[in-house]
Amino acid sequence: MTKFEELGIKNPILTVLSEIQFHEAFPIQAASIPVLLSGQDVIGQAHTGTGKTAAFSLPIIQNIVPKGGIQALILAPTRELAVQITGEIQRFSKNSHVRYVTIYGGQSINVQFNELDRGVEIVVATPGRLIDHIKRGSVKLKNVKYVVLDEADTMLDMGFIDDIRFILDLVPKDHLTALFSATMPPEILMLAEKYMRSPQKIFIDSDDLSGEGIEQAFLVIRDREKMEFLLKFIKENTTGQTIVFCSTKERTRRVAHDLEKERFNVVSIQGDMSQFRRDKAMYLFRKGKADILVATDVAARGIDVPEVALVVNYDVPSHDMVYFHRIGRTARAGAKGKAITLVSYSSIGDFKAISSQTKVAMKDLNKELGIVVNIPDPLKREVSHRRGGGRYEHSKPWKKIRRKTGGKRGKRRRKAKIWRQK
Numbered sequence: 071m072t073k074f075e076e077l078g079i080k081n082p083i084l085t086v087l088s089e090i091q092f093h094e095a096f097p098i099q100a101a102s103i104p105v106l107l108s109g110q111d112v113i114g115q116a117h118t119g120t121g122k123t124a125a126f127s128l129p130i131i132q133n134i135v136p137k138g139g140i141q142a143l144i145l146a147p148t149r150e151l152a153v154q155i156t157g158e159i160q161r162f163s164k165n166s167h168v169r170y171v172t173i174y175g176g177q178s179i180n181v182q183f184n185e186l187d188r189g190v191e192i193v194v195a196t197p198g199r200l201i202d203h204i205k206r207g208s209v210k211l212k213n214v215k216y217v218v219l220d221e222a223d224t225m226l227d228m229g230f231i232d233d234i235r236f237i238l239d240l241v242p243k244d245h246l247t248a249l250f251s252a253t254m255p256p257e258i259l260m261l262a263e264k265y266m267r268s269p270q271k272i273f274i275d276s277d278d279l280s281g282e283g284i285e286q287a288f289l290v291i292r293d294r295e296k297m298e299f300l301l302k303f304i305k306e307n308t309t310g311q312t313i314v315f316c317s318t319k320e321r322t323r324r325v326a327h328d329l330e331k332e333r334f335n336v337v338s339i340q341g342d343m344s345q346f347r348r349d350k351a352m353y354l355f356r357k358g359k360a361d362i363l364v365a366t367d368v369a370a371r372g373i374d375v376p377e378v379a380l381v382v383n384y385d386v387p388s389h390d391m392v393y394f395h396r397i398g399r400t401a402r403a404g405a406k407g408k409a410i411t412l413v414s415y416s417s418i419g420d421f422k423a424i425s426s427q428t429k430v431a432m433k434d435l436n437k438e439l440g441i442v443v444n445i446p447d448p449l450k451r452e453v454s455h456r457r458g459g460g461r462y463e464h465s466k467p468w469k470k471i472r473r474k475t476g477g478k479r480g481k482r483r484r485k486a487k488i489w490r491q492k
Contacts, residue, residue: 077095102126113249138213171192218250299412313378322365340366381409
């Protein structure tokens with residue numbers, strides 16, 4: 071692997087990297103850092119957990135001019151990812167006299183005003199709150215030299231594409247742009263074509279959906295049995311923390327509540343929570359004061375906790391990329407991890423579509439645990455009885471044919487019809 075000094079990184083950053091045990095660069099870092107240091111735009115396609123933050127932040131920190139105004143904008147789709155990026159910048163810039171701020175919705179805007187008034191060189195922000203500050207005049211873009219769009223595909227999915235265009239139209243034309251995304255939908259490519267200048271395209275593991283370093287397994291069970299097996303897998307995980315992913319906010323609340331009743335140290339994050347509660351939950355989890363985090367997909371964006379040893383998909387995710395994002399919360403930075411998906415009978419089709427995208431065989435826990443799958447036949451439908459003794463006959467399972475037969479009401483109707491005919 072390549073050492074950071076070979077990429078053009080200099081002291082005092084090298085000293086900090088050595089202190090935090092960053093001796094060799096990951097592939098996305100080795101490919102991106104020299105290009106960004108040379109002043110060329112970059113499009114990087116890489117999945118989470120590949121070291122993207124260092125790939126774009128180290129060149130920015132090295133080239134920042136202290137007290138030169140806001141020189142770098144880093145846009146992220148969620149508050150959690152923005153906070154994570156700022157945390158990495160804080161580590162890397164320990165000896166560099168670089169000032170930075172994180173701005174996002176849900177936090178007091180007056181607190182952000184005060185931090186901006188003190189003077190910063192790097193702004194890490196979610197698009198909506200950044201636009202608020204631009205319109206209020208608290209963020210001035212005249213000195214911006216670097217713009218980073220991190221997880222651009224997620225920002226597209228969350229409806230931020232127009233906000234991004236608005237921001238890019240305001241920054242000086244001669245700025246450098248770095249765009250990082252796990253996928254490259256047409257809208258992202260069109261954005262790059264309009265706003266980037268001859269970007270260097272870097273593709274790291276763009277087709278690798280295997281989840282390297284992650285032992286993947288699944289268990290097909292009834293939905294009502296999921297909590298029983300979740301408890302079993304959590305108790306068996308003795309090597310680190312656990313993240314449980316749920317599909318809805320209500321499901322997240324219920325699962326967290328049930329785990330608390332079992333006396334586990336649990337925190338949860340989901341969209342309805344206040345920013346203070348979300349920040350507190352993530353602080354407790356990152357510090358190891360909570361063993362289990364229960365989260366929805368959007369709320370969990372940007373989670374980077376090295377001690378996560380187990381990820382449980384309590385619900386099958388809606389898309390294969392969501393699945394790989396979820397399981398990527400474990401096995402960070404070359405470590406090993408385990409991911410288990412609990413598949414209800416109604417989700418088997420969705421899970422098969424996802425599992426077909428993996429490059430490694432998933433362990434079948436039904437065979438290992440001796441659990442037989444008895445899937446009800448949806449074509450076998452019972453005849454539903456009506457009050458009064460009548461019934462509906464279903465001649466076709468997929469099409470309800472209503473024909474009234476028998477019962478007191480049926481007899482009365484036939485008698486009335488005969489009487490009228492007379």
